[in-house]
Amino acid sequence: MIISMRLHATKEEVDGVCERIQEFGYKVHTIQGEERVVIGAVGMGDVTACLESLQAMPGVENAVRISAPYKFVSREFQPGRSVIRVNGTEIGGAEFVVMAGPCSVESERQIMETAEAVARLGGRILRGGAFKPRTSPYDFQGMEVEGLKLLRKAKEATGLAIVTEVMSDGDVELIAEYADLLQIGARNMQNFALLKSLGRAGRPILLKRGMSSTIKELLMSAEYIVAHGNPNVILCERGIRTFETETRNTCDLTAVAVLNELTHLPVVVDPSHATGRRSLVPPLSRAAVAVGADGLLIEVHPTPEKAISDGAQSLTISQFGAMMQELAPYVELWKRGRVEGGL
Ligand code: PEP
Numbered sequence: 187m188i189i190s191m192r193l194h195a196t197k198e199e200v201d202g203v204c205e206r207i208q209e210f211g212y213k214v215h216t217i218q219g220e221e222r223v224v225i226g227a228v229g230m231g232d233v234t235a236c237l238e239s240l241q242a243m244p245g246v247e248n249a250v251r252i253s254a255p256y257k258f259v260s261r262e263f264q265p266g267r268s269v270i271r272v273n274g275t276e277i278g279g280a281e282f283v284v285m286a287g288p289c290s291v292e293s294e295r296q297i298m299e300t301a302e303a304v305a306r307l308g309g310r311i312l313r314g315g316a317f318k319p320r321t322s323p324y325d326f327q328g329m330e331v332e333g334l335k336l337l338r339k340a341k342e343a344t345g346l347a348i349v350t351e352v353m354s355d356g357d358v359e360l361i362a363e364y365a366d367l368l369q370i371g372a373r374n375m376q377n378f379a380l381l382k383s384l385g386r387a388g389r390p391i392l393l394k395r396g397m398s399s400t401i402k403e404l405l406m407s408a409e410y411i412v413a414h415g416n417p418n419v420i421l422c423e424r425g426i427r428t429f430e431t432e433t434r435n436t437c438d439l440t441a442v443a444v445l446n447e448l449t450h451l452p453v454v455v456d457p458s459h460a461t462g463r464r465s466l467v468p469p470l471s472r473a474a475v476a477v478g479a480d481g482l483l484i485e486v487h488p489t490p491e492k493a494i495s496d497g498a499q500s501l502t503i504s505q506f507g508a509m510m511q512e513l514a515p516y517v518e519l520w521k522r523g524r525v526e527g528g529l
């Protein structure tokens with residue numbers, strides 16, 4: 187069972203609910219979120235009687251039984267979509283949000299030029315890695331704090347919000363000073379120490395699906411973040427490993443439709459990492475709009491042939507512009523569907 191307390195419920199009300207749960211034979215797991223307290227009740231007991239009793243208690247907003255292993259992120263817990271605000275941009279609502287930028291921040295010129303183009307061409311959030319998870323220890327590991335400072339400069343110049351990756355729990359506070367949205371990469375989707383530390387990050391999270399993770403595992407990782415106090419999680423399908431070798435990964439668009447049934451959290455697609463080839467980014471982006479994603483994460487670079495990481499899958503600025511134009515009528519249809527479907 188999950189019991190959401192009302193905003194500003196008193197300590198006495200929370201304690202009263204915890205006692206009542208224990209009287210029914212359940213263990214209590216209290217989560218102090220930024221805005222409200224949520225209480226998990228785990229164990230065996232008379233669920234129906236317990237729920238009835240809790241629903242009548244002062245300070246209780248909602249008490250529900252949830253059969254899925256992930257609780258807070260399930261549609262059972264919250265039937266309506268979550269809308270997540272990233273520096274004024276809403277993801278999961280009436281707008282289809284494009285986040286774009288280079289794989290890595292490489293230089294002031296590169297990030298400023300890209301940021302200006304992303305803003306002009308309709309992107310809302312600038313991506314760029316400053317701490318990079320690289321397969322080889324000999325590859326470029328990112329500009330680190332210097333990169334964060336350049337992202338801040340690009341934000342000041344363009345007004346774009348910033349998304350950048352956090353690789354370790356020790357870096358969360360530092361990166362949250364610079365970023366509006368914290369990206370958890372595929373390789374860290376099950377770094378549970380990191381996930382727990384995001385509960386108090388004070389920033390929304392972009393959680394990428396692990397390359398060999400099931401949809402359920404992705405949702406359990408999101409549950410970690412929410413259960414530790416941060417309800418603002420956006421999921422990202424970035425391709426999974428299959429037997430197919432023609433593309434870097436297999437872009438699992440089915441996951442978007444499945445996630446839309448199972449969770450209220452917004453879902454975006456990263457066709458750049460999902461395919462590994464820039465020619466495939468525009469068609470997969472159209473498909474992502476059609477299948478009901480809430481947005482895209484796209485790699486763009488002024489000179490992809492010189493990019494330090496992921497050049498082959500990065501669009502040039504003019505290719506990004508063309509893609510955005512081509513996407514516009516699909517996004518119009520998407521918007522109509524959102525509004526007519528009651529969002
Ligand atoms: C990235 O977005 O640059 C990245 C490293 O992605 P992923 O974690 O999906 O591989």
Ligand code: MN
Binds near residue numbers: 289290459485495496
């Ligand atoms: Mn990349």
